[in-house]
Amino acid sequence: MSTNKAPKLLSTSERQAALAAVRRKKNTTQHTTPPNMRSAEAGPRPAPQFSALPGFQEMRLQKAAADLLGIENPFFRAHDKRAGATTQMDGTTYINFASYDYVGLNGHPAVIEAAKSAADYYGISASASRVVAGERPIHAELEAKVAALHGVDAAVAFVSGHATNVAAIGQLMQTNDLIVHDAYIHNSIVTGAKLSGAVRQAFPHNDFEALEAILASRAHKHDRVLIVVEGVYSMDGDYPDLPRLIELKQRYGAWLMVDEAHSLGVLGSTGRGLAEHFQEDPSAVDIWMGTFSKTLAGCGGYIAGSRDLVEYLKFTAPGFVFSVGLSPVLAASTSKAISVLLEEPGRVIRAQANGQYFLKAAQKAGLDTGVSRGCAVVPIMLGDSLKATVVAARLLQEGVNVLPIIYPAVPEKASRLRFFITSEHTHEQMDTAIAAIIKTLSDYEQDPISIAQLAGLMTS
Structure with a gap:
């Protein structure tokens, strides 16, 4: 999909700025001396904080960004019952592209x-x-x-x-x-x-x-x-x-x-x-x-x-x-x-045909599908974690359940939406999803959000 504005990618400096903002909002006091550098005379050595573990601040940043934007955590969503080509969450039915069930055997x-x-x-x-x-x-x-x-x-x-x-x-x-x-x-x-x-x-x-x-x-x-x-x-x-x-x-x-x-x-x-x-x-x-x-x-x-x-x-x-x-x-x-x-070999045939259908339809719509060959997994490349998270949340509002794959699972500039295409999806469901992606991306590009803006909100 072509747009008038280039996507705002998350640079290292922007991520560091936002992380610094998150740290400033913390009410905890950091040790000025590393625990392992304290002398015996200084008394008992305090245990290290779990919040100092690698990646903890990145996790906090993602949560803070979602909170500021009013976006629910896209991960750990509870499904009411068996998930297939559709799924139900909190009583609402969605077209589902977030489950592995490639040939529909989970409910056989x-x-x-x-x-x-x-x-x-x-x-x-x-x-x-x-x-x-x-x-x-x-x-x-x-x-x-x-x-x-x-x-x-x-x-x-x-x-x-x-x-x-x-x-x-x-x-x-x-x-x-x-x-x-x-x-x-x-x-x-x-x-x-x-x-x-x-x-x-x-x-x-x-x-x-x-x-x-x-x-x-x-x-x-x-x-x-x-x-x-x-x-x-x-x-x-x-x-x-x-x-x-x-x-x-x-x-x-x-x-x-x-x-x-x-x-x-x-x-x-x-x-x-x-x-x-x-x-x-x-x-x-x-x-x-x-x-x-x-x-x-x-x-x-x-x-x-x-x-x-x-x-x-x-x-x-x-x-x-x-x-x-x-x-x-x-x-x-x-x-x-x-x-x-x-x-039942027809299941494999349908899964393969559906994968090709979704891939070609997405490409025809101008969406970036990366290197996918339509083999059950089709990513829609979006370019940064914040954009992928926002777009996924808005797609859910459109009735399409798909998960963002973001840093550090993939490199920051390779963040994406990952679609699992199964034998059970219909052409109508796939067409609906692609139309929803185009609409949601268009809306996003009219008012894009950068992590620098979020850092400003965090410190305001």
């Missing part, structure tokens, strides 16, 4: 019935780590289905998608290893890499020439090398060139890990993900990771690959060995969700 009768039956038969909890007393037959059934879905030998299920990456990477890689990952990679992978102690280096998003340059200069210096990418990037809605990645990993003797959290059910003719999309042999990828919380409408994560990989993680990964097993209720519902995904 067979998936719900599987959960109810498992609760009756197994109870709610696995009651212990699966290593000692928490194993149930439904866990093995789920893992066999995940392995078959990916076309590999075996799989292991974890209780959390985030913890899956942290535990697996943290255990597989060591201090003398190298981890090379896409710059847009998920926080869980960065956290796992830090835990491992391995050398970590990012390459520019989907820039495989840069990746090859890193491998050529550094791979031979390390015992093991791990390349990590996402199947569909959760903030951007695009995907990597898998054949090129396989060629590079084979040439430099590296492991290749693909995080399929947002690509399962979204890519490939039957929703099996990146390998099916490119018609590549799944065994050419060493580590397949995925979550149960997006397409499969559950909670948890998994690693799939060779039997040696899976056996090693089952006996050594702290996030598996020292954690309670996945709830039998979730294992059963997720297992049934996989069956439904394969039995």
